[in-house]
Amino acid sequence: MAENSYLRAVWRRFKRHKLAMVSLYFVLFVIFVSLLAPIIAPYHPNRITGDFGAPPGDGHLLGTDDVGRDVLSRLIYACRVSLMVGILATLISTVIGVVLGLVSGFFGKLLDSIIMRFTDMVMSFPYLLLVLVAAAIFGPSLMNIIFILGFVNWPGIARLVRGNVLSLRERAFVQGALVAGLPKPYILFSEILPNTMAPILIHSSSVIAFSILDEAALSFLGMGVQTPTASLGNMLGAATSQAVLTNMPWIWVPPGIMIVLIVMSVNFIGDAIRDAFDPTNPLV
Amino acid sequence: MILLRVENLTKTYPSPDSGFGKRKRIQAVTDVSLTIDEGETLGLVGESGSGKSTLGRIIVGLEKPDSGEVYFRGRNIAEVKGKEKIQLRTDLQIVFQDPWASLNPRKRIYDTLSAPMLFHRFATKENVEEKILDLLNKVGLSSDAAQRYPHEFSGGQRQRIGIARALALQPKLIVADEPVSALDVSIRAQILNLLDELQEELNLTLLFIAHGLASIKYLSDRIAVMYCGRIVEIAETEALFSNTYHPYTKALIASSPVPDPYRIQEPEGLLAGEIPSNVDPPTGCYFHPRCSLAEESCCEITPELTPVPGDETHLAACPITIARGGS
Amino acid sequence: MNKGGLLRYVLKRLLIAVPVLIGITIIDYLLMNLAGNPIDMMIGPRITEAAKQAKMIELGLDQPFLMRYWLWLKELLNGNMGYSITTYQPVTQMISQNMGPTVLLMGTSMLVSFLVAIPTGIYSALKQYTVRDYVIVGTSFLFISIPGFFLALVLVYLFSTQLGWLPSSGMKTLGGSGGLIDIIRHMIMPVIVMSASVTGSNVRYIRSSMLEILQQPYLRTAESKGIGRFKVISKHAIRNAMLPIVTLIGLQLPMLLGGSVIIEQIFSWPGLGLMTMSAILNRDFPVIMGVSLLAAVAVLMANIITDILYAIVDPTIRYD
Numbered sequence: 001m002a003e004n005s006y007l008r009a010v011w012r013r014f015k016r017h018k019l020a021m022v023s024l025y026f027v028l029f030v031i032f033v034s035l036l037a038p039i040i041a042p043y044h045p046n047r048i049t050g051d052f053g054a055p056p057g058d059g060h061l062l063g064t065d066d067v068g069r070d071v072l073s074r075l076i077y078a079c080r081v082s083l084m085v086g087i088l089a090t091l092i093s094t095v096i097g098v099v100l101g102l103v104s105g106f107f108g109k110l111l112d113s114i115i116m117r118f119t120d121m122v123m124s125f126p127y128l129l130l131v132l133v134a135a136a137i138f139g140p141s142l143m144n145i146i147f148i149l150g151f152v153n154w155p156g157i158a159r160l161v162r163g164n165v166l167s168l169r170e171r172a173f174v175q176g177a178l179v180a181g182l183p184k185p186y187i188l189f190s191e192i193l194p195n196t197m198a199p200i201l202i203h204s205s206s207v208i209a210f211s212i213l214d215e216a217a218l219s220f221l222g223m224g225v226q227t228p229t230a231s232l233g234n235m236l237g238a239a240t241s242q243a244v245l246t247n248m249p250w251i252w253v254p255p256g257i258m259i260v261l262i263v264m265s266v267n268f269i270g271d272a273i274r275d276a277f278d279p280t281n282p283l284v
Numbered sequence: 285m286i287l288l289r290v291e292n293l294t295k296t297y298p299s300p301d302s303g304f305g306k307r308k309r310i311q312a313v314t315d316v317s318l319t320i321d322e323g324e325t326l327g328l329v330g331e332s333g334s335g336k337s338t339l340g341r342i343i344v345g346l347e348k349p350d351s352g353e354v355y356f357r358g359r360n361i362a363e364v365k366g367k368e369k370i371q372l373r374t375d376l377q378i379v380f381q382d383p384w385a386s387l388n389p390r391k392r393i394y395d396t397l398s399a400p401m402l403f404h405r406f407a408t409k410e411n412v413e414e415k416i417l418d419l420l421n422k423v424g425l426s427s428d429a430a431q432r433y434p435h436e437f438s439g440g441q442r443q444r445i446g447i448a449r450a451l452a453l454q455p456k457l458i459v460a461d462e463p464v465s466a467l468d469v470s471i472r473a474q475i476l477n478l479l480d481e482l483q484e485e486l487n488l489t490l491l492f493i494a495h496g497l498a499s500i501k502y503l504s505d506r507i508a509v510m511y512c513g514r515i516v517e518i519a520e521t522e523a524l525f526s527n528t529y530h531p532y533t534k535a536l537i538a539s540s541p542v543p544d545p546y547r548i549q550e551p552e553g554l555l556a557g558e559i560p561s562n563v564d565p566p567t568g569c570y571f572h573p574r575c576s577l578a579e580e581s582c583c584e585i586t587p588e589l590t591p592v593p594g595d596e597t598h599l600a601a602c603p604i605t606i607a608r609g610g611s
Numbered sequence: 612m613n614k615g616g617l618l619r620y621v622l623k624r625l626l627i628a629v630p631v632l633i634g635i636t637i638i639d640y641l642l643m644n645l646a647g648n649p650i651d652m653m654i655g656p657r658i659t660e661a662a663k664q665a666k667m668i669e670l671g672l673d674q675p676f677l678m679r680y681w682l683w684l685k686e687l688l689n690g691n692m693g694y695s696i697t698t699y700q701p702v703t704q705m706i707s708q709n710m711g712p713t714v715l716l717m718g719t720s721m722l723v724s725f726l727v728a729i730p731t732g733i734y735s736a737l738k739q740y741t742v743r744d745y746v747i748v749g750t751s752f753l754f755i756s757i758p759g760f761f762l763a764l765v766l767v768y769l770f771s772t773q774l775g776w777l778p779s780s781g782m783k784t785l786g787g788s789g790g791l792i793d794i795i796r797h798m799i800m801p802v803i804v805m806s807a808s809v810t811g812s813n814v815r816y817i818r819s820s821m822l823e824i825l826q827q828p829y830l831r832t833a834e835s836k837g838i839g840r841f842k843v844i845s846k847h848a849i850r851n852a853m854l855p856i857v858t859l860i861g862l863q864l865p866m867l868l869g870g871s872v873i874i875e876q877i878f879s880w881p882g883l884g885l886m887t888m889s890a891i892l893n894r895d896f897p898v899i900m901g902v903s904l905l906a907a908v909a910v911l912m913a914n915i916i917t918d919i920l921y922a923i924v925d926p927t928i929r930y931d
């Protein structure tokens with residue numbers, strides 16, 4: 001009822017951001033295409049279907065790659081992979097981060113100190129380095145990448161949630177629930193959590209963007225998704241060869257542009273969400 | 285019958301502002317003792333920093349005192365365990381000052397009210413709705429309020445909901461922490477009247493905390509005056525106003541605005557100086573730096589609450605005025 | 612200014628850092644163990660199996676984890692980070708050899724980033740709602756969203772392959788006489804790539820910080836007092852907007868460190884990143900762990916310094 005009207009007001013404010021709306025449609029379009037990949041893609045992405053290194057021409061809208069696979073099909077499947085990694089990794093890190101942040105902020109004292117110091121430790125390691133090292137140790141594969149990225153991203157969310165919980169904890173309605181003798185876990189999940197949803201959502205959108213970028217970087221370096229499976233990153237990886245870089249731009253430019261578009265869209269959407277939840281924000 | 289007894293309660297907080305060296309502490313509540321009888325309304329008045337809110341929070345269990353005990357129905361609330369502890373939770377409730385912050389903005393009134401009732405088995409899933417409507421009616425709200433969200437109500441209405449929430453668990457004692465301070469003056473009377481009626485109807489015991497004497501006077505049977513963490517005077521309402529002893533109480537009464545444009549404010553009644561810091565209170569009687577009656581002994585000995593001549597129930601912490609039999 | 616409070620805050624901050632430091636070393640050691648036998652990495656090349664066994668017992672590797680950790684830590688504090696599996700050099704030596712170019716790259720990138728971002732951000736905030744503002748914001752968004760390696764590829768494609776203006780790899784031209792100009796020519800593209808995304812987010816941050824300040828009532832008060840608009844802005848607004856910059860530097864260090872790995876790989880820039888990358892590809896764990904440790908400690912130091920600087924600049928947070 002009125003909860004809906006709150007969300008509806010947020011949605012209305014969101015809609016005012018034209019750029020974000022366009023981005024939203026774009027992302028939905030990409031998701032839609034990814035889901036329908038088996039139906040839409042003209043060829044199987046890993047099968048050789050043409051001459052290698054053929055420029056865009058008949059049968060292959062975007063040409064073929066250095067081995068002879070259809071670039072367009074690979075592109076579609078690659079989007080699927082990259083999106084999947086981005087979303088799943090973000091899900092993992094959000095769950096971990098939210099739980100730790102809630103517990104740390106609410107119960108305070110020793111538990112808080114321990115969790116926060118642990119967060120500091122993980123945050124200290126340069127992000128990409130940690131991911132690369134973990135990939136080197138555990139071996140690169142799709143599932144591993146998802147988990148690794150998930151485990152590396154939770155500190156940011158945990159800090160954020162903890163901060164919110166600290167201030168919410170002192171609010172009268174939480175204190176009232178405490179006085180009423182309601183059990184602490186209930187208070188944590190039923191009273192506090194819903195009131196921090198907005199910042200969590202906003203942060204998650206940038207985590208999705210980062211995860212997609214990181215997966216691309218990893219795969220580019222050969223430490224992520226392995227060929228023949230296509231990912232936006234490893235398609236770009238082909239460009240490390242001088243020949244491909246110079247003479248076959250259709251192989252590496254489309255995946256690059258795709259990444260840029262997806263990540264930009266996610267960023268626009270995230271920004272618009274932030275504005276939609278907080279109408280007093282001076283950021284345009 | 286005494287419902288609540290507080291003995292020598294002291295509570296301090298770490299001070300955020302301290303130099304390099306020993307950490308100073310804020311003396312929020314110092315050596316406070318009082319009792320509340322069943323069915324009575326005790327008013328607790330004092331300026332900000334007097335410790336009245338802290339005292340209320342300790343009584344209701346939101347804070348733990350550094351020393352001293354709180355006895356509810358003869359039982360020390362710090363020692364209660366298990367089922368008794370849960371029962372205690374339902375017996376002591378609180379109404380908060382800020383109507384805007386006291387309700388979860390994301391929950392409908394129905395959910396806010398039903399949760400504690402269902403948890404403590406005061407209601408079952410079948411009859412909880414009926415009980416909620418009953419509660420809402422009691423506080424003067426219509427039944428369709430249950431399905432709404434807090435932001436749809438005005439400050440006064442939200443405060444009524446806050447009172448309903450406190451009543452939901454059928455408490456014996458309610459701590460009302462400045463329940464009308466955040467409301468428009470025109471609404472205050474309504475809420476005060478509501479509390480008055482509810483108290484009579486349900487035989488509630490009320491600890492009514494406020495910083496202005498006007499509302500306290502209206503509702504309270506007895507009044508305790510706090511200054512800088514200590515109680516300086518406690519008496520039945522009538523007696524406090526007609527036979528004031530402690531100089532601080534006198535000043536407080538004198539400075540209350542009176543809606544009479546022809547009355548000229550007497551200058552001696554007004555207080556000079558500022559409220560002392562809670563971190564470094566003055567020696568002896570905390571009030572002595574601002575007191576016109578202060579003598580040598582006042583900065584050495586901290587006075588105890590002693591009965592005034594002729595009235596056992598009227599206590600004041602000022603040996604000077606007690607000796608004089610008045611001020 | 613409350614000197615006592617500041618000193619206390621510094622000490623408290625350093626004190627908190629100690630367990631974090633220890634934790635970092637523990638994580639590092641743990642990961643190393645997962646990767647392989649630390650003894651192999653510590654001893655060095657050309658040792659017989661028997662001697663290795665003897666060394667293992669001597670070094671107490673048949674002992675529980677904590678003991679081994681302690682021994683490793685002792686070695687570490689003595690400056691022994693082990694030996695590289697591939698080059699047989701001591702890790703510490705490899706690190707110090709390769710550190711220079713990376714620091715040069717990172718330092719220049721950060722400098723460039725701020726030199727560009729500060730005026731741009733301020734300008735954009737002042738001209739809010741104009742086309743120029745939108746262009747700047749849009750471009751910043753673009754830079755944040757472009758993966759560094761893609762930008763690198765595009766730049767190399769444009770400027771090296773097609774136009775031939777800039778060299779695409781290395782720090783100096785092979786066989787050339789070197790010299791500052793040569794290095795700078797080699798540095799241009801890597802620096803652009805490295806600073807791009809960081810500049811993008813800096814611009815946005817400074818812009819929003821500036822916007823927030825411009826909205827403050829005290830500015831209007833200053834203006835109404837008769838102080839000219841320009842003076843008002845430069846004196847009051849900018850100084851306050853600069854505060855977050857301190858934290859920005861601290862935050863960006865980890866990003867730059869990570870980015871250097873990829874960028875040095877692409878441009879064959881002979882720095883720590885390149886060394887680390889080949890170590891990773893070759894599973895050369897002593898090198899990897901050594902660099903990771905160093906990086907983590909550097910980030911930790913940066914965070915501490917940032918916190919302290921922030922406490923100096925903004926007195927209210929000391930009372931935490």
